[in-house]
Amino acid sequence: ITAEKIKEGQEWPRRVTVDFGEGCTKNEKLISGKMVIVKTGPWMQPGSVREVTFKNFVMDNVKIEGDKRIANNTDKSGNIAFGIKSNMTLTTLDDDGNVEKVVNRKEERKQVWQIDFSKIGMGLGMGKDMMNGIGFEISGTSRIATKKDGKEMVIEKVVEGILIQMGCRFPQAGIAKMDVKSFEGLQMKFKLDYATIGSGTSCQPDGNRL
Numbered sequence: 001i002t003a004e005k006i007k008e009g010q011e012w013p014r015r016v017t018v019d020f021g022e023g024c025t026k027n028e029k030l031i032s033g034k035m036v037i038v039k040t041g042p043w044m045q046p047g048s049v050r051e052v053t054f055k056n057f058v059m060d061n062v063k064i065e066g067d068k069r070i071a072n073n074t075d076k077s078g079n080i081a082f083g084i085k086s087n088m089t090l091t092t093l094d095d096d097g098n099v100e101k102v103v104n105r106k107e108e109r110k111q112v113w114q115i116d117f118s119k120i121g122m123g124l125g126m127g128k129d130m131m132n133g134i135g136f137e138i139s140g141t142s143r144i145a146t147k148k149d150g151k152e153m154v155i156e157k158v159v160e161g162i163l164i165q166m167g168c169r170f171p172q173a174g175i176a177k178m179d180v181k182s183f184e185g186l187q188m189k190f191k192l193d194y195a196t197i198g199s200g201t202s203c204q205p206d207g208n209r210l
Helices: none
Strands: 002-005 014-019 024-026 029-039 049-059 062-072 081-093 099-115 134-148 151-165 173-181 187-193
Touching: none
Parallel strands: none
Antiparallel strands: 002 014, 014 029, 024 029, 029 049, 049 062, 062 081, 081 099, 099 134, 134 151, 151 173, 173 187
16 A cells, blocks of 8 residues: 655645555455545545546456545535545456456435434443434435346436434435336336335334334
8 A cells, every 4th residue: 555645745635556466365355456546635624535546456356447536525514425426337257357247337426424412322332322313314326237148237226315324224214216127128116215114213222223
């Protein structure tokens, strides 16, 4: 891993390069190539941007190309928000280097943190107790196109106000809409309203909904 200042005499922006070389094993995965991260400022500084790109990056026979951008869009009132935009292509190769499957994923979403200091655990408790009162709301769109054996499957998704509380495995509110075209050409539409799933909007200590 190398880190460098891009402009001489200035702290920011910085470039971090994670170079796996010809291949090494990390978390039981064989990885090769480079991942490059450009940072324009400290992570929690409003206006700061993280941009991630890949160079000859392969993980377990999956070649990863494209870019991902995360911007700190916190407003003047202190409401913490991040804008996330990505355009990634994942190409699965067989042992001979032939293409088996290509997946293109495009995503653009906004993530706004929700913090209720009156509910955050202030005692000696750790784990889920410390996460009470912390969550985030997500809105945005994504499109996943998978090509395999000359056919294509497309999943388009729109999420509106998905509210997720830390320590709870299910969203507590919001709507998710999905438009799916299968490899066989079958068109399907789905809609999930998380406010109507289950019987409440909070969680038990084990992460289940009440």
